[in-house]
Amino acid sequence: TVTMASEAGQLQLNAFEPIMGWSLFKSITHLSHACLTLNTNCVAGIEANHELLARRVRESVTLVTALNPLIGYEKAALIAKTAIATGAPIDEVAESLGIMTKAQIEALLVPELLTEPLRLVS
Numbered sequence: 001t002v003t004m005a006s007e008a009g010q011l012q013l014n015a016f017e018p019i020m021g022w023s024l025f026k027s028i029t030h031l032s033h034a035c036l037t038l039n040t041n042c043v044a045g046i047e048a049n050h051e052l053l054a055r056r057v058r059e060s061v062t063l064v065t066a067l068n069p070l071i072g073y074e075k076a077a078l079i080a081k082t083a084i085a086t087g088a089p090i091d092e093v094a095e096s097l098g099i100m101t102k103a104q105i106e107a108l109l110v111p112e113l114l115t116e117p118l119r120l121v122s
């Protein structure tokens with residue numbers, strides 16, 4: 001409706017602006033009601049399973065990218081490829097390859113701290 005009203009108008013003197021405004025407000029009202037319905041029927045009451053989320057973060061191979069500035073791309077890629085192939089966590093893989101100790105990795109790869117800028121400094 002808004003597109004057709006805009007096309008039908010003539011230059012700056014668009015006689016269809018009221019219908020464009022009405023259509024936009026109607027769409028905004030529908031969107032607002034949809035957001036309230038989503039909140040009521042879906043979002044309200046959702047609780048995070050902290051144990052499951054922590055395990056998934058620990059098992060995620062993507063954390064190895066944070067080690068790039070410290071150990072270099074080749075070693076980080078070796079850890080990632082080995083972890084994917086074996087299914088082992090990256091801290092165990094890095095320790096078995098002799099690249100870093102498990103304690104070093106656990107100190108560096110704290111997910112809450114990795115979201116801060118310039119966390120890893122060599």
